[in-house]
Amino acid sequence: MSNSSSMPAQAKSLKHAGEDIWKNRTEKVNAELFTLTYGAIVSQLCTDYERNFQKVNEQLYSMGYNIGVRLIEDFLARTALPRCENMVSTSEVVSKCAFKIFLNITPQITNWSHEKDAFSLILVENPLSDFVELPMDAMKQLWYSNILCGVLRGALEMVQLDCDVWFISDVLRGDPQTELRIKLNKVLKDEIPIGED
Amino acid sequence: MAIKAILVINKSGGLVYHRNFSNEESLSSNDYLIIASTLHGAFAIASQLTPRAVQLGEASNAVDYTIPYIPYVGFPRSNANQNEKSRFSSNNVSITTSLGSFKGDDYFKEPFQSWNKSGIRQLCTDQFTMFIYQTMTGLKFIAISTQIPANVNNSDYPIISIQVADNLLRKIYCVYSDYVMKDPFYSMEMPIKSELFDQRVRQMVSNIA
């Protein structure tokens, strides 16, 4: 009872915190510069890997991972949020705070697994892929925004959540929506810093 | 609260940054490494002790770990007196204006929760006081101060200073997230060689009266 009534309130304050940090506490960069920079990286990778899109996906993922393990410190320094007790609150923090602060979007959280250990984020808008049209040969293979999966994976791992993150669909491929899946493998209990209790 | 040294210890107990602010350099780098790993261990042992100790004392189960926000800790305008301020602004004019990727006139403006709940947060001895701020990723930011709790009768004094220290150390964490984590040539868990980070830390510490 108390749990169900406290959840919306918590979610609301997270939303508020995310918006406040985005609006008042964070310096911005030009969105088009950002989008074009990312686009240049992806298209250069496609050329460098001779259009082996599987390799490009992997490379984007590992670049994202390296960003994630660093970016989490920025996120925590900014928010100082307490540890999430379950994946439900993790999903709220990821969507309402993390995506809000770094990309100014709030993906929808849906498709919870039965055990509440996996969920989907629906990216209604994706700042990475503005202006993008995939070339025909990449349509079936390239996950254009795969860097996001790596970022989430790296960031969650640093707060001791071992997760798999992957894309299920992408509007760039002609799918009706862009869906990103996050599945918790296990909580790395041994690595939780001593003293946190 | 004169701060004598700032240390940063990574999650496996390795010293990644140390800066001594007193004039005489009394310790070798090796000594610092030993301090860091010893502290890492002592911190872990202390956290084993805490639950028992809490049970001994009749602390209620609802401990409040909230740290109040103290405005402009580490900034020239607040804690520093006029003399300090003018000396500071003449030296480092350019740096004071920008907070890196942080916008506004302070890194954060709200009270926050401490992640360090059962470990050592403050260590007082006859010679020095030590403050420890641990992040969710296991990093430890440590400030060593020459302040001694001589005036124990004035009970407000030590409480304020741990709060000031937590505010300061979280700000150093903010600086770390900008200048260390976003340095593309920094490899994780390795010693911090960033001149910019060092500069910011020195500047903040020099502003603590």
Added chain:
Amino acid sequence: MPQYFAIIGKRDNPVYEAEFTAQQGQQGQVQQGFPQNLKELNPFILHASLDIIEDLQWKTNPNTQSGSNSGGGGGFLRSRNVANVDNCYLCKVDHFYGLAVTAYLTYGGMKFVMIHGNMNNGDVQIDDNSVRAFYQEVHELYIKTLMNPFYKINDPITSPAFDSRVRALARKYLNK
């Protein structure tokens, strides 16, 4: 009346071409479009006018030369003439046996060129306002195409989305 529209790159290479007819995709297309022999000639007619466009490209804008405040009049780029609202649109630049050719230059030097055909062997009437609006919106679409990281400048535009949007614009502005 039908039109033949093309985007020509900086090295005079074709980047995009399309033929617009009054009734797109319907059975009467042959009557509405260019006659077959003209269809084949269209690219030649269009390329023949490129010389004129290039001459115009580096001239001060004739529309503002008589203007009193000739602060921008000395500039060699047409776009420097702030007073001139048509600084990209060159109006009718050429004609060929009753066909008219209009052109539009982007700031990057891409040439948008269009042949306006005529069904009834009368004079071609060009409504500058709607043709200009057409060019301007195609220009915007072209900029969006440039923003696509997979598109390289001066490559042919193969995107079906671009094609269908251009055709929609043609229906909106040109085939009233």
